[in-house]
Amino acid sequence: MRVATWNVNSLNARLGRVLEWLEANGPDVALLQETKLRDEAFPTEAFAALGYASAHVGQGQWNGVAVVSRVGLAEVERGLSDGEARLVGATCGGLRAYSCYVPNGRALDDPHYAYKLRWLDELTARLAARDRSVPVVVAGDFNVAPADLDVWDPAALEGMTHVSGPERAALDGLVATGLVDAVRALHPDEPCFTWWDYRGGAFHRGWGMRIDLVYLDADLAPRVRAAYVDRDARKGPKPSDHAPVVVDLDL
DNA sequence: ATGTCCCAACTTTTGGGA
Numbered sequence: 001m002r003v004a005t006w007n008v009n010s011l012n013a014r015l016g017r018v019l020e021w022l023e024a025n026g027p028d029v030a031l032l033q034e035t036k037l038r039d040e041a042f043p044t045e046a047f048a049a050l051g052y053a054s055a056h057v058g059q060g061q062w063n064g065v066a067v068v069s070r071v072g073l074a075e076v077e078r079g080l081s082d083g084e085a086r087l088v089g090a091t092c093g094g095l096r097a098y099s100c101y102v103p104n105g106r107a108l109d110d111p112h113y114a115y116k117l118r119w120l121d122e123l124t125a126r127l128a129a130r131d132r133s134v135p136v137v138v139a140g141d142f143n144v145a146p147a148d149l150d151v152w153d154p155a156a157l158e159g160m161t162h163v164s165g166p167e168r169a170a171l172d173g174l175v176a177t178g179l180v181d182a183v184r185a186l187h188p189d190e191p192c193f194t195w196w197d198y199r200g201g202a203f204h205r206g207w208g209m210r211i212d213l214v215y216l217d218a219d220l221a222p223r224v225r226a227a228y229v230d231r232d233a234r235k236g237p238k239p240s241d242h243a244p245v246v247v248d249l250d251l
Numbered sequence: 252a253t254g255t256c257c258c259a260a261c262t263t264t265t266g267g268g269a
Contacts, residue, residue: 198255
């Protein structure tokens with residue numbers, strides 16, 4: 001089973017690249033964020049033509065998350081209590097899969113930062129109460145770099161969002177429900193960024209962060225055969241500012 | 252670090268968000 005997560009930064013702007021990537025990489029389940037589409041505008045047919053069923057939670061201009069699966073898609077779960085299109089879950093081929101788009105936070109003194117922490121706490125509560133008979137994957141754009149290894153220059157980010165203690169503690173709380181970071185399970189010491197700002201030549205300078213994460217039920221840790229960032233997908237014409245993360249599981 | 256991208260709209264330029 002191949003599971004991927006990708007913040008596409010507008011599925012409208014990125015549809016060609018996303019479909020091309022699905023064909024080339026063949027994930028069984030793809031978890032997408034920042035579709036920036038209303039549900040009516042979601043390109044269900046384009047995914048169906050490649051054999052994928054879809055579940056989308058959209059709101060239009062901002063946010064928007066989707067699960068696309070070619071191994072079945074059932075029991076769709078939509079959103080948290082905030083009303084923003086930031087969470088969708090579905091059961092796909094025996095896996096309970098969640099696509100998450102955690103609020104950015106903007107700055108430590110911004111009300112959006114407190115909203116981010118509340119949102120992560122609600123996600124944690126939701127997962128703490130999960131059905132333990134079905135293995136879970138919780139993946140997406142968390143807008144948090146879990147450790148200093150996950151940013152290009154910790155000193156440059158001092159006092160900024162994405163690296164603060166409370167954000168990292170919130171992720172620790174999520175993990176404590178019985179999850180494992182799939183990429184770190186296989187690559188504990190390797191920097192592997194997933195996001196580079198469009199501005200300032202950040203990609204070519206290596207100014208990135210690992211903020212797109214794949215959390216698996218801890219029981220699945222021994223079943224992870226591969227876990228990597230497809231950095232090449234950040235290259236070329238009209239890329240997203242995020243690269244996909246791919247995890248192969250031997251179920 | 253900020254040389255970009257994407258969206259909407261009182262739309263051909265600006266403002267908001269990332």
